[in-house]
Amino acid sequence: MRNKDEFQKAQKYIPGGVNSPVRAFGSVGSTPVMIDRGEREFIYDIENNEYIDYVLSWGPLIFGHCDKDIEDAVISTAKKGLSFGAPCLLETELAQLVLSKFPHLDKIRFVSSGTEATMSAIRLARGYSKKDGVIKFEGCYHGHSDGLLVKAGSGATTFGYSSSLGVPNDIVKNTHLAKYNDLNSVKECFKNGDIGVIIVEPIAGNMGLVPGSDEFLHGLRKICDENGAVLIFDEVMSGFRASATGSYGLNKIEADIVTFGKVIGGGMPCAAYAGKKDIMELISPLGGVYQAGTLSGNPVAMAAGLAALNKIYNMPNLYDELGKKSKFIIDTMQDSANEMGIPLQTTMRGSMWGFFFNENPVTNYTQALQSDTNLFAKFHAQMLKRGVYLAPSQFETCFVCKPLSQTSLDKTAQAIKESFKSL
Template sequence: MGIFQEAQQYIVGGVNSPVRAFKSVGGEPPFIERGEGAYIWDIEGNKYLDYIQSWGPLIFGHCDKDTQEAIIKAVKKGVSFGAPTKVEVELAKEVLELFPHLDLIRFVNSGTEATMSAIRLARGYTSKDDIIKFVGCYHGHSDSLLVSAGSGAATFGVPSSPGVPADFTKHTLLAEYNNIESVKAAFEKGDVGCVIIEPIAGNMSLVPAKKEFLEELRELCNHYGAVLILDEVMSGFRASLRGSFDIYGVEADIVTFGKVIGGGMPVGAFAGRKEIMEKLSPVGPVYQAGTLSGNPVAMSAGLAVIKKLKENPEIYKELEKKAKALMEGFEKTSKENGIDFTYNVVGSMFGFFFNPKKPENFADVDSSDTQRYAKFHNKMLNKGFYFAPSAYETGFICTPMSDSDIQNTIKAYEEIAKEI
């Protein structure tokens, strides 16, 4: 019996997060034993160049020495106290130092927890129940965010998962990404307390927002008295040192963070303006709590990574250069083989589409050839290149990736292009 079959006897679907099951690309997932730098090895000894990097947090690659040392030092003192520690204060200062419009932060344990808590806080601050989210943006699996579109460009959401009561999603309005008119229509339909958006959407492969769209979104929130939440769980410290803020300059009322600020450990956070954040318990009436929030191991890992990034901001240019080289190589090979191909690169993040048109929203992304992506994924995995097991996920470059790693990936794609 293989390990995946054994896993299915004890773990639902054999995995603890659905995309890991490889359902959208076929085949069986390799079970990973260890990682080092840009590479991972499975339990059978197969080596892969890893373009997932634990879905983003490992900007310095696997087993980064500085991060490891910080974690080991913290673990030796104790893994959790359920009490305040100095290191969480230090990480808070390092993060907030970068954002002049953010005053206070609260650490949690996951991106889902960060966005869920940020929305509750926004509703509590505005005393308005309705929220606007965008089709194709993923903000975790809390009930009010698991919605799909009904009829029309902007409408009240309906549950996209069994187990979510319709009453929980009736306050969630959907709009189309990069379409400000759909946002205006949503505002007119409800009493909107907040708008939540990935300014650089990383859950429909990679689709960045247009600058003017985000600026108009900011103006609409000001006009209607709604809180603007920028979900940067994925793009924060990945797209640039200050995430979307360096790219667009749009000031959110609340920003959610995750991934990189935990250095690979489970972590999330939300930060915002003082008058909003002070509505949060224990200062204000909006309740949020967590035994493991701000635990010293995750905080120590995050502190090591953020300090290292602040000391070496030039790495973003290097990572973007490598991401562009990879995508340009894929584009050239695709063109030579008559394959429709477009891509986006933002800092150390990349996303590509087997599509003649560069997508601007989820409907565009959904028109891509996902069957071709499944073939691509399977054949590249067999050659030792580990891409996301879904056409709807973003890829990541890490600092240990060399120019030769990039060229070897392009060469492998050249070898399989005719077959897909």
């Protein structure tokens, strides 16, 4: 009962008892467990219950909880000071490492969150294109800045809102909505507005895991080239998760600006946006596009990011290994669902995996919304009862980590089979 008691206490002081909406477990009709600590692929609540963690802080913990190399880097750097609000060598080192893996990106600017990265990238893209119109896609989530909270996916989808109170119509009037994986809807937007920017998750992770098709993403590149628009790939979630270079490692499509987050900070608050030289040099102090942040590039986050990315790039078989773990899980889910006659759609990209209780394949937001969220809630509760911690929303993505053992995979498989039988 301590989890419930502490959550009730939290609600007295924190809106909804949480500092990010999906954590409230509202869409799965239960009470969140209060986490005390993590180790490898496990988290432990305040009642000392152990869970195999497939949320992994919503993605960044590709090496699991309390990875020694990342911890050591953070501790040794923190002893020198947490933040200076001034340049440090670690910023240049991490910038050089990231850019060395993306030949189409010339410069990078670090920030502290994915919302900051996408917000800043859009401002920069508008400054470069000199056009106000932005196309975003239904179900894609790019953080909680005002102009993007329109059919935003993720928590907004989970709680049934297509936008947010407090966002003036004048702010979103330049935001044009298109349908994911549908180029015709994009072309219609260009007919109806002065479009200077397209922002898209090339591998959408906030309406559930819904990859963009190669045809769709290549088409976006072509449309931007033909119309003088800037193409932004939001890889805050898929960067260093789908592959060592995110979607670029899978299709080699070159966006003008790419936003990074999650893994790039190794578990610390850190994100970034990177792009071609002529675009990036419009940022202050070189150009007229203003963006700043006291904690941007702080040494502790830079040290964590360097430790994480160096581990990634020194493990050439890492994503093959992670992909096999993801496939083991979704294959088990699909087989179990088929055996019980339960409609299920599964997909994966590298260390990312997802599923929908849906009779039909899901390629866009409308189809995602046709999923059976009540059945998802029941499945989630059954898995949690069996010690498996999944994202508490049908419209989120799950992840695997390097330390995830075959023993834990087998336990997960058994939980999946038992949970489907209970449905």
